[in-house]
Amino acid sequence: MGLRTRIRDLERVVRPAPEPTFEFLDDTVRALDELFRTMAPEHVAVIEEDLVAKGCGFLTHDGLLSIRGDSKPTRLTDVAVEMVIAKVRGKYLGRFALPPAVAQVYLDHPDALPLHACQECRLDIPVRPGLTQPAIPVLTFFDACPLCGGEVGYMRPWVPKWTPPRDA
Numbered sequence: 001m002g003l004r005t006r007i008r009d010l011e012r013v014v015r016p017a018p019e020p021t022f023e024f025l026d027d028t029v030r031a032l033d034e035l036f037r038t039m040a041p042e043h044v045a046v047i048e049e050d051l052v053a054k055g056c057g058f059l060t061h062d063g064l065l066s067i068r069g070d071s072k073p074t075r076l077t078d079v080a081v082e083m084v085i086a087k088v089r090g091k092y093l094g095r096f097a098l099p100p101a102v103a104q105v106y107l108d109h110p111d112a113l114p115l116h117a118c119q120e121c122r123l124d125i126p127v128r129p130g131l132t133q134p135a136i137p138v139l140t141f142f143d144a145c146p147l148c149g150g151e152v153g154y155m156r157p158w159v160p161k162w163t164p165p166r167d168a
């Protein structure tokens with residue numbers, strides 16, 4: 001690798017990430033509002049408490065909504081924020097909803113993750129993943145989709161396969 005290439009790579013690494021644009025911020029607010037309209041009011045209140053009342057919601061330099069401060073957000077807020085960011089970036093391909101039954105699982109089981117999905121309507125379905133050390137079994141909460149009754153499982157054929165970035 002030539003010196004010129006190495007310097008260019010170095011410059012790329014140290015260049016600060018751009019501030020989020022106002023358009024991105026507006027889109028984030030719109031997407032969060034859209035998600036809230038699928039949720040129970042008491043679950044919306046939990047997220048608002050995390051993001052607003054605790055004063056810990058903020059946008060990072062690369063435009064990621066994140067959480068600051070000592071107070072830890074609930075898993076429900078983590079999941080909702082990840083959904084909103086993915087939606088704004090056009091990368092959320094599932095059903096954009098957090099219905100009450102699903103939201104409640106994230107509140108009751110802080111280690112639950114949206115690893116299953118409905119094969120019919122693409123709603124993300126939480127499971128508690130198993131760990132090998134110590135051995136904790138996978139815990140599932142839904143035998144069928146709480147919105148449409150569809151089959152749930154790990155399959156997500158609508159998500160494009162991840163391809164590793166090629167070296168420049």
Ligand SMILES: [Zn+2]
Pocket residue numbers: 118119120121122123145146147148149150
């Ligand atoms: Zn469904």
